[in-house]
Amino acid sequence: MSETSADVAVIGGGISGIACAGALAAHGLRVEVIDRGHAIGGRLATQTMRDTGMPCDGRVVDVGASYVTADDPAFVAVVRDWVDRGVAREWTDTFHVADSAGLIGPKLGPIRYAAPAGMRTLVVDLASRLPEDLVRVTHPADVERIEVTDSGVSLHGEGVDDAAYRAVALCGPDPQMSSIAPPGAVHGALQSSPTWEPVMALTAAYDERSWPDLDGVFVNDDAILTFVADDGRRRGDDAPVLVAHSTPVLAAAHLRDPAAAAPAMLAALRHIVAGADPAWFTVKRWTYARPTRSRDEDHVLDGPIGAAGDSWARGPRTQAAWVSGDSLGRALATRLAS
Ligand SMILES: Cc1cc2nc3c(=O)[nH]c(=O)nc-3n(C[C@H](O)[C@H](O)[C@H](O)COP(=O)(O)OP(=O)(O)OC[C@H]3O[C@@H](n4cnc5c(N)ncnc54)[C@H](O)[C@@H]3O)c2cc1C
Missing domain, CATH: 3.50.50.60 (FAD/NAD(P)-binding domain)
Incomplete structure (x- = not known):
C-alpha cells in the first residue's frame, strides 16, 4: 500500500x-x-523450541489454538483452500477421553484440522x-x-x-x-x-514416546489439566512432544509466575498420559485465552x-x-x- x-x-x-x-x-x-x-x-x-539440547531444537510447536473445526460454509471454503494448498491438513476425528485417574478411551468427533508448519x-x-x-x-x-x-x-x-x-x-x-x-x-x-478465562500451555519434549498411540486427550473433572495434544502427530513429524492446557483455576493462580504452574502440570501429565517426565519443558501464559460464552x-x-x-x-x-x-x-x- x-x-x-x-x-x-x-x-x-x-x-x-x-x-x-x-x-x-x-x-x-x-x-x-x-x-x-x-x-x-x-x-x-506457534513458538520455536530453543535451548532444549535435544534433537527437536528449532522445531516449532503450537502453543495456542490446538486445531480448527469448520461447519460454517464460508469458513469451510477457507479451510478447504488451505488443505488443497497444503497449508492445513486433516489431523484427526478421534481424541481420547481421560479423567484424573488416567486414560478412559477414544471418542469420535468432528474432523480437526492442523497446520504442518504450525x-x-x-x-x-x-x-x-x-x-x-x-x-x-x-x-x-x-x-x-x-x-x-x-x-x-x-x-x-x-x-x-x-x-x-x-x-x-x-x-x-x-x-x-x-x-x-x-x-x-x-x-x-x-x-x-x-468473562474471559486464562490458560497455561505447557510444552513438554521427551527423549522418546512413552504414551499410547493417540492424537489428543480431553481431560474431564481434573483440577490441573483440560486437554493434551500430541504435537508430533498434530504437525505430522512424529516428534515426541506434548502440549498440555491447564484449567482456568490453575492458570488464574499463577498468572504472575507461569513457571510455577509447571510442577502440578507435569505431575498430572505424567500420571494421566505420558507415564514419564519430559527432558525439557516450558510454559506459555494466556491471560485471555477464551470467553466463557459467546x-x-x-x-x-x-x-x-x-x-x-x-x-x-x-x-x-x-x-x-x-x-x-x-x-x-x-x-x-x-x-x-x-
Ligand atoms: C490455549 C488456547 C487453546 C485454543 N484452542 C482452540 C481450538 O482447539 N480450536 C479453536 O477453534 N480455537 C481455539 N482457541 C481459540 C482461538 O485461538 C481463537 O478463537 C482465535 O485465535 C481468536 O482470534 P482473534 O483474531 O479474534 O483474536 P487473537 O488471536 O487474540 O488476535 C488479537 C490480536 O490483537 C493484538 N492486539 C491486542 N491488543 C492490541 C493493541 N492494543 N494494539 C495492537 N494489537 C493488539 C494481539 O497481539 C493479537 O495478535 C484456543 C485459544 C487458546 C489461547
Missing part, C-alpha cells in the same frame, strides 16, 4: 483482524492492520494473499488510545503512525479491545463482555468504530473469529460506501 493513510485501521492481526481486512480490501478499501506482537497470528500461536501459518497465509496495494500490516505497534474527531479516527501508541482513518475495527479479546475503545456503544458492548451477533458496529472476535458469532472458536471479522469488514465496507 502507498504511504497515504488507509481508510480503515484494523487493530489486531489475529484471524479475525485478517478476515476483516480481507473483506474490506475486497470492497476496494485501503486497510492498515496493526498488531502489537512481533509476529501476527494472535492466539493461533497454526500461526494459517493467519500468515491469509495475510499473504491480501492485495499489497490495499493492505499494509504493521507490527509491533501497540495502540494505547483511540480518538474520534471531526476529521476522522486517530490512533495513539508505541510505533503507531499519526494518521486519521475513516473507521477503526477492534479485532481481538474483549478485555484488550475495551481498554482502548473510545467512549460509546462499542466500548459499552465490550465492557459488558462475557454472543449470537456476528459483531458490533457503531458509527466509525466496530469490534469482532471469537466472543461473537457463536464462538468461542477460530471459526467464529473468522466469521466475526469477515462480517465486520463487510458491514464497515457497506457503511463507508453509503
Whole structure:
C-alpha cells in the first residue's frame, strides 16, 4: 500500500483482524492492520523450541489454538483452500477421553484440522494473499488510545503512525479491545463482555514416546489439566512432544509466575498420559485465552468504530473469529460506501 493513510485501521492481526481486512480490501478499501506482537497470528500461536539440547531444537510447536473445526460454509471454503494448498491438513476425528485417574478411551468427533508448519501459518497465509496495494500490516505497534474527531479516527501508541482513518475495527479479546475503545456503544458492548478465562500451555519434549498411540486427550473433572495434544502427530513429524492446557483455576493462580504452574502440570501429565517426565519443558501464559460464552451477533458496529472476535458469532472458536471479522469488514465496507 502507498504511504497515504488507509481508510480503515484494523487493530489486531489475529484471524479475525485478517478476515476483516480481507473483506474490506475486497470492497476496494485501503486497510492498515496493526498488531502489537512481533509476529501476527494472535492466539493461533506457534513458538520455536530453543535451548532444549535435544534433537527437536528449532522445531516449532503450537502453543495456542490446538486445531480448527469448520461447519460454517464460508469458513469451510477457507479451510478447504488451505488443505488443497497444503497449508492445513486433516489431523484427526478421534481424541481420547481421560479423567484424573488416567486414560478412559477414544471418542469420535468432528474432523480437526492442523497446520504442518504450525497454526500461526494459517493467519500468515491469509495475510499473504491480501492485495499489497490495499493492505499494509504493521507490527509491533501497540495502540494505547483511540480518538474520534471531526476529521476522522486517530490512533495513539508505541510505533503507531499519526494518521486519521475513516473507521477503526477492534479485532481481538474483549478485555484488550475495551481498554482502548473510545467512549460509546462499542466500548459499552465490550465492557459488558462475557468473562474471559486464562490458560497455561505447557510444552513438554521427551527423549522418546512413552504414551499410547493417540492424537489428543480431553481431560474431564481434573483440577490441573483440560486437554493434551500430541504435537508430533498434530504437525505430522512424529516428534515426541506434548502440549498440555491447564484449567482456568490453575492458570488464574499463577498468572504472575507461569513457571510455577509447571510442577502440578507435569505431575498430572505424567500420571494421566505420558507415564514419564519430559527432558525439557516450558510454559506459555494466556491471560485471555477464551470467553466463557459467546454472543449470537456476528459483531458490533457503531458509527466509525466496530469490534469482532471469537466472543461473537457463536464462538468461542477460530471459526467464529473468522466469521466475526469477515462480517465486520463487510458491514464497515457497506457503511463507508453509503
Ligand atoms: C490455549 C488456547 C487453546 C485454543 N484452542 C482452540 C481450538 O482447539 N480450536 C479453536 O477453534 N480455537 C481455539 N482457541 C481459540 C482461538 O485461538 C481463537 O478463537 C482465535 O485465535 C481468536 O482470534 P482473534 O483474531 O479474534 O483474536 P487473537 O488471536 O487474540 O488476535 C488479537 C490480536 O490483537 C493484538 N492486539 C491486542 N491488543 C492490541 C493493541 N492494543 N494494539 C495492537 N494489537 C493488539 C494481539 O497481539 C493479537 O495478535 C484456543 C485459544 C487458546 C489461547
